[in-house]
Amino acid sequence: MRVRRRPCRRERRSRAAVATATAALFVLLGALAGCDSADDADGGASPSARRPSPKPTFIWDRSPASIAAVGDSITRGFDACTVLADCPEVSWATGTDATVRSVAWRLLGEAGAVGRTWNHAKSGARIAELPEQMTRAVADKPELVTVMVGANDACRDNVSHMTSVADFRTYFETSVKKLRSELPKSQLYVSSVPDLKRLWSEGRVNALGKQIWKLGICQSMLGSPDAMDAAAVARRESVQERVVAYNKVLRDVCGRDARCRYDGGAVFEYRFSGDQLSHWDWFHPSKNGQQRLAEIAYRNITAKEPPA
Template sequence: MAPDRQRPRPPVRLRRTRRRAAVLAAVLVSALAGPLSPGAAPASAATGPRTVPAPAVMAVLGDSISRGFDACLPLQDCPDVSWSTGSNPAVASHAARLRTVAPGLVATNLAVSGATSALLPAMAAAAVAARADYVEVLMGANDACRPSEAQMTPVETFRANYSAALTRLAAGGARVFTASVPDVEAVWRVGKDVPAARAIWESFRPCQTMLANPLSTARADRERRDRVRERIQDYNAVISQVCAATPNCRFDHRAVFKHEPTLAELSPIDFYHPSVEGQRTLSDRLWEETYRFRPAG
């Protein structure tokens, strides 16, 4: 029998290629194995640890969306249906879900209808004073939704406001969850062909930067809508960046912005704010993006 011959080693480049292929295969096998269990979610440098102890006190900072404005009665807040801190079972708010692991949770709604990011630092200070150890933030729609484009908040001003708020919350030791600014153009697309929506928009004039002349296809109106949407995208880039630079902060990866609302998810009062169903949808989408809470201790 002829002696065995030692096979020549493949070239270095080929060996490196094989090693990379093996690593890629291992990654693919892990991905195909399915999602991690809630208690086994990995840490991410961009978003911080996913699984954390449930808080004792939570607060929400924001505007009319988080106050449930026009969801129940005309021109009134309805915090009971807030996606964040509401108690109405039809919404299944984050506070309600948190109480399954933290029955004694105290939830405080510090949002203010009509607020812009200019009020965010003061809201953050109020949350720290309330000893909130978990804070949700949904702010920015009113910075873009103004009577005119000239009145929209400049991006760097928005950055300064948001940074000041998150710095204050971090100094107070709170975990923070930041939601993206909604795509108001999506609201326009849903409502523009509904006569009742157009009549309300003309009478009460919400978000004129986006909703003025809703049926117009003139170049000036199309470009105006594009600029407002671009400004909102700029705000969301700021939120992502500021959150990434803040300890214990998670961003929703633009889950709110990416959502295309249905007509049923808009208030039948103003066809602009979320309805009760819209608040429920907000709660669902954002719950998937925030921390995974376990009982404290």
């Protein structure tokens, strides 16, 4: 009969130590796992989780199937066909004139420019009217909305009456939010405000134009067009600075929306000449000027990357 040997005291102590160490290891691992879980819940588990979120990917469809336009007299084609009258058929955005070849014409073709466009712009409109125009545009459910507004906010009887930059921002943000809340996938193309000082310098060489300006067109910039005294120069510079500030608002607000594209200041920087100005008021775009605006917008809308 085989006698079973009892472990000695030293062996028992060794086994107990191993068991204790193993149990401690499991407790430690469990604690670490618990910490990892808590870190994951807090968003701080790993270095990758602590890295800044990447910038949002901008989404832009270069071939929208329907277009609505909002804005002021430029988008209505004012004074481009007849004196002191709208001419929406030559609008840079939604017009049907074959010589202008509007954005709608270029994107949708002749039939599309007639049947899948809406022009809600209004001559004389300022930024305060943009939210209401946007509400009407949203009802049409367009895939693209074009905006050109701001000239009338700087063109006032007196520089003290110009729309403040803060109000300009508020109304524009409200309009963008309206579009985004109602039509989250519709796109917004934003044109910069034209260089009003450039228009003054071009139009003031025409005697007829200066007589028409006396009727009340943009007096903050065009009033006393030949005056070059310190007060007149300062007045025009105030208007110029306000237009630059408006364009910065348009750029900043649009830049926060993944489906908004600002023209990068292209319209502001365009060097309008006499050929691009209406020969009735030497201020609004002529048909030739509307064509130039359409070219700028179409180029930016269909570009792979937004303007710098």
